[in-house]
Amino acid sequence: MSEPKTKYDRQLRIWGELGQAALEEASICLLNCGPTGSEALKNLVLGGVGSITIVDGSKVEIGDLGNNFMVDETSVGQSKAKSACAFLQELNDAVKAKFIEENPDTLIITNPSFFSQFTLVIATQLVEDSMVKLDRICREANVKLVFVRSYGLAGFVRVSVKEHTIIDSKPDHFLDDLRLNNPWPELKSFVETIDLNVSDPAAHKHIPYVVILVKMADEWTRSHNGNLPSTREEKKEFKDLVKSKMISMDEDNYKEAIEAAFKVFAPRGISSEIQQISNDSCSEPSSNSSDFWVMVAALKEFVSNEGDGEAPLEGSIPDMTSTTEHYINLQKIYQAKAEADFLVIEERVKNILKKIGRDSSSISKPIIKSFCKNARKLKVCRYRMVEDEFTNPSVTEIQKCLADEDYSGAMGFYILLRAVDRFTANYNKFPGQFDGGMDEDISRLKTTALSLLTDLGCNGSVLPDDLINEMCRFGASELHVVAAFIGGIASQEVIKLVTKQFVPMLGTYIFNGIDHKSQLLAL
Amino acid sequence: MADLEAPQSKSRDLDKLLLRAGNLVGPDFYPGTEVKALISQLSIVSSSFSDFVIRLLSLRVLVVGAGGLGCELLKDLALSGFRNLDVIDMDRIEVTNLNRQFLFRLEDVGKPKAEIAAKRVMERVSGVEIVPHFSRIEDKELEFYNNFNIIALGLDSIEARRYINGVACGFLEYDEDDTPRRETIKPMVDGGTEGFKGHARVIVPGVTPCFECTIWLFPPQVKFPLCTLAETPRNAAHCIEYAHLIKWHEVHGGKSFDPDEPEHMKWVYDEAVKRAELFGIPGVTYSLTQGVVKNIIPAIASTNAIISAACALETLKIVSGCSKTLANYLTYNGGEGLHTKVTEFVRDKDCLVCGPGILIELDTSVTLQKFIDMLEEHPKLLLSKASVKHGKDSLYMQAPPVLEEMHRPNLSKSLYDLMGRVQKDTVHVFGTALKNEEKQSSLTKLRVVFKGADGVADMDTAIGA
Structure with missing residues (x-):
């Protein structure tokens, strides 16, 4: 094995050559390289992403030495982006690393087209206003976006993509496709x-x-x-x-x-989830349809015709006690049926492509094959724009979570993480950012959080005082361990989005570092 | 604002958590400027420091393992205010480590992991002292482990976890009423990952379940029946295991197979290919051969980072009390969406490892030899080839030969005399135990009570064996 292949051996066993190739083609932009951003990027550089571009306008301060591994004493006073870039490059020389010394909030306003060159943007430590602006830009430019924030012992990760479709979703437990009750x-x-x-x-x-x-x-x-x-x-x-x-x-x-x-x-036929994907308005093929939806259209036709209610056969069987001969014969029968189903789907895909005016061979055989093999595991993830969520979240969900013992901490942090941005817009500092005036900050944060709840339509909802106190105690600190945890999650989501394998999180993940009752909130 | 003018501290962010009082904190949390002094001016140890600060100042943390989790743990702890760290690992750096063990470079391949990891973190984070130990965990004296206030585990084997767990629980002492004595509790944090999944847990021996209390969390590894390999192979893994477990010995006789020897691996691969062709079985590749033979667990940087960070955060909380502690087991699954879950497992009261110990009643006349024989018969122990330790004194050691010979005269002496004629005390026995039909190294705690020694009659009923 060549050295790069050996180096990536432990991850190739997870996402294979195709996943690795997707990573190596990806260009990732990081906004702000505090510990949260640096740690997220570190995991991606080690995994071998194609290129990274770090945008940060700040200089390394003494305080950064205590929470960021990508700076050291020699870099104090210098560009933080430059220092982080150099240290990250050390981890993997196959990655193209560059930096831009500029404030991300400014860049979002002055040069929105800058972002369209990237596969994905990781936006860390942005306040609400910048998040909303960047989200609009990335949606427009069809660039994937992951927001990450560490704040004391709390934080969040939020994916924002218009639509993410997955063929190879790699579920943990999935019923084999054996057709025991419906043999061909x-x-x-x-x-x-x-x-x-x-x-x-x-x-x-x-x-x-x-x-x-x-x-x-x-x-x-x-x-x-x-x-x-x-x-x-x-x-x-x-x-x-x-x-x-x-x-x-x-x-x-x-x-x-x-x-x-x-x-x-197990019931015969396709699952309700695949039924739902077949019924999606996107499954009507048009010249704008992505490859995924063209194949879904073919699948839909297959199910109601040759498939007789079933998806194409997956074609593999689990190990089972058997003579070698029986087992191999059985395996061949399953493979032959899978191959026959594939040929039907392929033909249908070609016809659909012709119909919508595309080259009939523009979707490659291996992709159609993979689609057939995974036809029962397809996933479609769609994300609200953050602006929609911020102005019009699910009120019932908020109220339900605030009343639920397992969710109240996470929902409380969700509200407070938004409240601190309102606080800073009003008072020009984060609550508890400086040592004096803690009591005043606590009461101001409480007022801010309650008015936010009212604005969202959650009149009468309250937050525990203890949680508000903690939020002020955190004082906008970025702790290394919290950054490493949340940055780690962000990088894992990036890998899923870029490789188009596994299933990214749907919703906003709120980290609760007090008791680890972190939750994924669907708002 | 005065705060803005004050010279910045390296612990700018950590200070918020350690200097400020909070409502959702541990019972032993005493925030104050002394903690800040601890972090920024370590060399000035003043008598004005509170007990809390002195405790933190002298605090030593051992990181077990300098692999995917260990590298992260060292960085995380160094950037969480810890100043005295030790790391132990017996392995050398390999190329396949480089996709996640971020402290290592290509030119480090072949060097001891512990040494390079310690060096790299000290280069980057000033003020931290990391002592590397390039050694097997079993080769350290038990007392070595007693030097640490807390042990962070970054391991990938159940056996190694069991060993450290046994050692840490071995230091635990109980009061008369089975309450663990606080100063003898050695907390552990433990992490583990596989692919996009992982766990982090906190073990406070005597208080929360130890590794052994919940050993069922780790299902036994699936092994193929030999008859399948020999007679009815059906898939690529069967062909590989045939070559590895059967054919190798047929051809090479006594020469043992070394998975780290590329020529050996290539031989197994070639044989597996031949067998697969013979039976018409598809799918034997070199990569699969390595995976099956070495039982490779897929691993990525992000999951290791997440799990280690959770472990380091809990370590910080345990020593400082700056927030609540994880109770007591966190599972993380990032494959399908994102799921994190906290489960509060309960202790096994009868746990041989963290429990008060197995009560053994003996006559004062019982010799050490007789005692060792009894351990083999005891239904809860089934412990053969036992070495016996009383506090820091070895009473008998099976190996190495020199030490065996040295302790041999003790065998004919009475245990009562050897233990200093106390009516009751704890001894530790180390040997081979039969568990799930497999022989395993086992370290167990026994509470020995001597019948006929003063006041023992009342004791028996109090303990309620």
């Missing part, structure tokens, strides 16, 4: 070649559970008017039926069949 003809005829009553005990204990369950599901539906087991009693009865076929207690294949019986009970 080739699987049926293979199953028929195997006799469950074979007298040779060695053969009996090596019949794959897929074969056992297809047979038993068939036997069951025949005697139950075509219905699958649905009640608890029926499910138990079905498992007992499988068990009754065992001829000795050491038959692992039957034990596996009983454990996998739930796969027989």
